[in-house]
Amino acid sequence: MSEERRLEVLRAIVEDYVQTREPVGSRVLTERHGLGVSPATIRNDMAALEEAGYIAQPHTSAGRIPTDKGYRLFVDRLAEVRPLSAPQKRAIETFLSEGVDLDDVLVRASRLTAQLTGQVAVVQYPSLRLSGLRHLELVPLGDQRLLIVVITDTGRVEQRFLDAGAGIAGSSDGVVLDDATLGELRARLNAAAAGKRLSQLSGAFARVVEAVAPELRHIVRSVADLVVETLGEEKEERIVLAGTANLARADMRFEQGLSPVLEALEEQVVLLGLLTEMAADGVAVRIGHENRLDGLAETSVVASGYGTDGDTVAILGSVGPTRMDYPGTIAAVRAVARYLSRVLPG
Amino acid sequence: MSEERRLEVLRAIVEDYVQTREPVGSRVLTERHGLGVSPATIRNDMAALEEAGYIAQPHTSAGRIPTDKGYRLFVDRLAEVRPLSAPQKRAIETFLSEGVDLDDVLVRASRLTAQLTGQVAVVQYPSLRLSGLRHLELVPLGDQRLLIVVITDTGRVEQRFLDAGAGIAGSSDGVVLDDATLGELRARLNAAAAGKRLSQLSGAFARVVEAVAPELRHIVRSVADLVVETLGEEKEERIVLAGTANLARADMRFEQGLSPVLEALEEQVVLLGLLTEMAADGVAVRIGHENRLDGLAETSVVASGYGTDGDTVAILGSVGPTRMDYPGTIAAVRAVARYLSRVLPG
DNA sequence: GATGGCACTCGGAACGTACGAGTGCTAAGT
DNA sequence: ACTTAGCACTCGTACGTTCCGAGTGCCATC
Numbered sequence: 209m210s211e212e213r214r215l216e217v218l219r220a221i222v223e224d225y226v227q228t229r230e231p232v233g234s235r236v237l238t239e240r241h242g243l244g245v246s247p248a249t250i251r252n253d254m255a256a257l258e259e260a261g262y263i264a265q266p267h268t269s270a271g272r273i274p275t276d277k278g279y280r281l282f283v284d285r286l287a288e289v290r291p292l293s294a295p296q297k298r299a300i301e302t303f304l305s306e307g308v309d310l311d312d313v314l315v316r317a318s319r320l321t322a323q324l325t326g327q328v329a330v331v332q333y334p335s336l337r338l339s340g341l342r343h344l345e346l347v348p349l350g351d352q353r354l355l356i357v358v359i360t361d362t363g364r365v366e367q368r369f370l371d372a373g374a375g376i377a378g379s380s381d382g383v384v385l386d387d388a389t390l391g392e393l394r395a396r397l398n399a400a401a402a403g404k405r406l407s408q409l410s411g412a413f414a415r416v417v418e419a420v421a422p423e424l425r426h427i428v429r430s431v432a433d434l435v436v437e438t439l440g441e442e443k444e445e446r447i448v449l450a451g452t453a454n455l456a457r458a459d460m461r462f463e464q465g466l467s468p469v470l471e472a473l474e475e476q477v478v479l480l481g482l483l484t485e486m487a488a489d490g491v492a493v494r495i496g497h498e499n500r501l502d503g504l505a506e507t508s509v510v511a512s513g514y515g516t517d518g519d520t521v522a523i524l525g526s527v528g529p530t531r532m533d534y535p536g537t538i539a540a541v542r543a544v545a546r547y548l549s550r551v552l553p554g
Numbered sequence: 555m556s557e558e559r560r561l562e563v564l565r566a567i568v569e570d571y572v573q574t575r576e577p578v579g580s581r582v583l584t585e586r587h588g589l590g591v592s593p594a595t596i597r598n599d600m601a602a603l604e605e606a607g608y609i610a611q612p613h614t615s616a617g618r619i620p621t622d623k624g625y626r627l628f629v630d631r632l633a634e635v636r637p638l639s640a641p642q643k644r645a646i647e648t649f650l651s652e653g654v655d656l657d658d659v660l661v662r663a664s665r666l667t668a669q670l671t672g673q674v675a676v677v678q679y680p681s682l683r684l685s686g687l688r689h690l691e692l693v694p695l696g697d698q699r700l701l702i703v704v705i706t707d708t709g710r711v712e713q714r715f716l717d718a719g720a721g722i723a724g725s726s727d728g729v730v731l732d733d734a735t736l737g738e739l740r741a742r743l744n745a746a747a748a749g750k751r752l753s754q755l756s757g758a759f760a761r762v763v764e765a766v767a768p769e770l771r772h773i774v775r776s777v778a779d780l781v782v783e784t785l786g787e788e789k790e791e792r793i794v795l796a797g798t799a800n801l802a803r804a805d806m807r808f809e810q811g812l813s814p815v816l817e818a819l820e821e822q823v824v825l826l827g828l829l830t831e832m833a834a835d836g837v838a839v840r841i842g843h844e845n846r847l848d849g850l851a852e853t854s855v856v857a858s859g860y861g862t863d864g865d866t867v868a869i870l871g872s873v874g875p876t877r878m879d880y881p882g883t884i885a886a887v888r889a890v891a892r893y894l895s896r897v898l899p900g
Numbered sequence: 901g902a903t904g905g906c907a908c909t910c911g912g913a914a915c916g917t918a919c920g921a922g923t924g925c926t927a928a929g930t
Numbered sequence: 931a932c933t934t935a936g937c938a939c940t941c942g943t944a945c946g947t948t949c950c951g952a953g954t955g956c957c958a959t960c
Binding site: 210245246247248249251266267270 | 901902
Binding site: 342345348359365367369387391450451453457458467478 | 688705714816820
C-alpha cells in the first residue's frame with residue numbers, strides 16, 4: 209500500500225469529483241484513471257485516506273468525496289500547474305490594456321476573471337494605505353468650500369469637500385484664500401508630500417504647517433488632516449464584483465443555498481478583511497472552512513496580490529465552490545493579476 | 555354578478571397570493587376576506603376573471619394566481635396607498651443625511667431601499683447628461699499629462715487624463731503651459747461653462763477657443779472635447795445595486811431560477827436602458843413581461859426619478875418577483891426618492 | 901501487498917394508492 | 931337575474947412499498 213499510490217488515488221478522486229460532481233467509487237476510479245490496480249486495492253487505499261480525513265462518504269453506500277483537508281493536500285502537493293493557452297493570454301492582455309482609466313481597468317479585470325474561472329471575481333481597488341501620493345490639488349468652490357483632490361501613484365483619484373465650517377474662512381481669523389495663496393499652499397504641500405506613503409505624510413505635512421504664515425496654519429492643518437484621513441479610511445477601500453450570476457448556474461448547488469454566499473459577498477468590509485488576510489507571495493488559496501466566514505464555508509477563494517514592480521497594492525481573487533477546478537482557477541487568477549500589474553499606471 | 559365585486563375578488567386574490575405564495579381557491583377567499591358571499595358565487599366571478607385574462611390556473615385542480623395583466627389592473631385601480639410609518643420615515647431621513655458624499659449617499663439609498671422592500675435595489679448615479687457643470691479644474695501632472703476634473707451640480711466628480719500625445723505639449727507648436735496660462739484657461743473655461751448643461755457646452759467652449767491666443771487653441775479644443783465627451787458618454791452612467799442576496803431567500807422562487815435575473819442585473823447597460831425608459835412623473839411600475847428583458851420576465855420593477863427641485867436627474871428602483879407587495883414597494887421607493895432628492899447637494 | 905469473491909447496507913427510482921383541494925355544472929332558492 | 935347548495939370529476943401531491951444497484955468492508959487466496 210504505497211504512500212505514493214494513495215496520493216495518486218486522492219488526486220484521481222479530486223479530479224473526478226470536480227468534473228462529475230458525483231461521489232466517486234472504487235470502480236470508476238480504476239476505469240477512468242489509469243491506476244493499474246483493482247477496485248479492491250483502491251478500496252483499501254480509500255479506507256486509509258478516509259481514516260486520515262482526506263475524503264468522506266456522504267452516505268453509507270455512496271462513493272467518496274474530498275474533504276477540505278483533501279483539497280488542501282491536493283492544492284499543496286498534487287495540483288499541476290496548467291498554464292493558459294497563448295490565445296487566452298493574448299486575449300487577457302488585449303482586453304485589459306484597452307481600459308481607459310483605473311475604474312475601467314478594474315472592471316475589465318473582474319469581468320475577465322469571472323469569465324475565465326466561471327466563478328465570482330473580486331477585485332480590490334489599490335489600497336490607499338499602500339499607495340503613494342502623486343499629486344494634491346486644491347480647488348476653491350466659491351468662498352465657502354474647498355475641493356481637495358488626491359491622486360495616488362496607483363491611479364486612484366479621491367476627492368473630499370472641506371467646508372467653511374471645517375476651517376476655510378469660517379474660523380475667527382477670517383483669512384481669505386486668494387489664488388496666489390492657494391497656489392503657494394498647493395506647491396508647498398505637493399513638494400512635501402510627493403511620492404510619500406501615508407505613514408510618512410503626517411510628518412511631512414507637520415513641517416509644512418510650521419513653515420507657513422501663522423494665519424494659514426489652521427487651514428493647512430485642516431487640509432492635511434483631511435488628506436491623511438482620506439488615505440487612511442477603511443471605508444474608502446473599494447471592491448468590484450463580477451460574475452455573481454455564475455453562482456446561480458445549475459452546476460453550482462450549495463448545500464445551504466446561495467443566500468449565505470451572496471450575503472457574504474455583499475459584506476464588503478468582511479470580504480475585504482478576508483482578502484487582506486490572504487496577501488502573500490503569489491497565489492493564495494483558502495478552502496472551505498479555512499476562511500472564517502460562515503457564508504463562505506462551502507466555497508474556496510483563490511487570490512493573488514497585484515501592483516507595480518512587485519509591490520502588492522491590492523488583491524484580486526475568484527470565489528467558487530470548494531469543488532472547483534483549482535489548477536485552472538489558480539492559473540487564471542495569476543495570469544490576470546500579472547497582466548493587471550503590467551497595465552497599471554507605472 | 556356585479557363588476558364591483560369582481561374587482562374586489564381580484565384584489566383579494568392578489569393580496570392573498572402575495573402573502574401566501576399559494577394559488578388561492580374560492581373557499582379560502584370567502585373565509586379570509588370579508589366578501590360576504592358563498593364560494594360558488596366567487597367561482598363564477600373567478601371564471602369571468604379568468605376569461606378576461608386577469609387570473610390563471612397553474613393546473614386544473616388548483617386555485618388561481620394573478621397574471622401580469624391582473625397585477626397591472628391591481629396596481630392601476632385597486633392598490634391603496636400605504637404611507638410609511640413615522641419612525642420609518644425618520645429612519646430614512648436620518649440614514650440618508652448621514653452620507654458624506656455622493657457615493658456614500660447613493661450606497662446608503664440603495665441599501666435602504668433593499669432593506670425596506672426586501673428586494674433588490676437599483677440606484678442610478680445622476681446622469682451626466684442631465685447635470686450642469688459646476689466647476690472645471692485643470693491639473694498639470696508633469697509636462698506630459700493634464701488631469702481634468704469635472705464637478706457637476708449634481709455632486710459627481712469625474713476625472714480624465716489628457717495625454718501629451720493628445721495635444722498638450724506634444725504637438726508641433728510646442729506650447730508650454732505655465733501656471734499662469736493654465737490659470738487663465740481655467741478661469742475662461744469656467745466662466746463660459748458654469749451652470750451650463752451638456753447641450754450648451756459645445757457652443758460655449760467654441761467661443762472660448764476663438765477668444766484665446768492662436769497657439770493655445772489646439773489644447774483648449776482638446777480639453778473642451780474631452781469634457782464634452784466625458785459628460786456625454788453612455789458608459790459613464792453608473793449604477794449601484796444592493797440586496798441581491800434577497801433574491802436567494804427561500805420565499806423568492808423563480809420558475810426559471812435566478813440565473814437569468816442575476817444576469818440581467820449584471821448587464822448594467824441594459825438595466826440602465828430599462829430604468830431610463832421608466833422615467834415618469836412619480837412612481838412607475840413595470841410588471842413581468844412589460845419590461846422587455848427576458849431575464850426579468852418573472853420580475854416587476856418599481857422605479858421613481860429623483861433630483862433637486864423637481865428636476866429628475868436619475869432613477870431609483872426596486873426589482874422583485876411579480877408577486878410582490880406593490881403598495882409597500884411603491885411607498886418605499888417613493889419615500890426614498892423624495893428624501894434622496896432633498897439630501898442631494900442643492 | 902494485491903486481488904477476487906461475497907454478504908451487506910442503503911439511497912433513490914419506480915409504482916400504486918389514497919387523499920383532498922378545487923373546479924364546473926345543474927338545479928333550486930330568493 | 932343572482933346567488934347558493936350539492937355533486938361528480940379532475941388531478942397534483944404526499945405517502946408507503948418495493949426493488950435495484952452502486953458501493954463498501956472483509957476474508958480467503960494468490
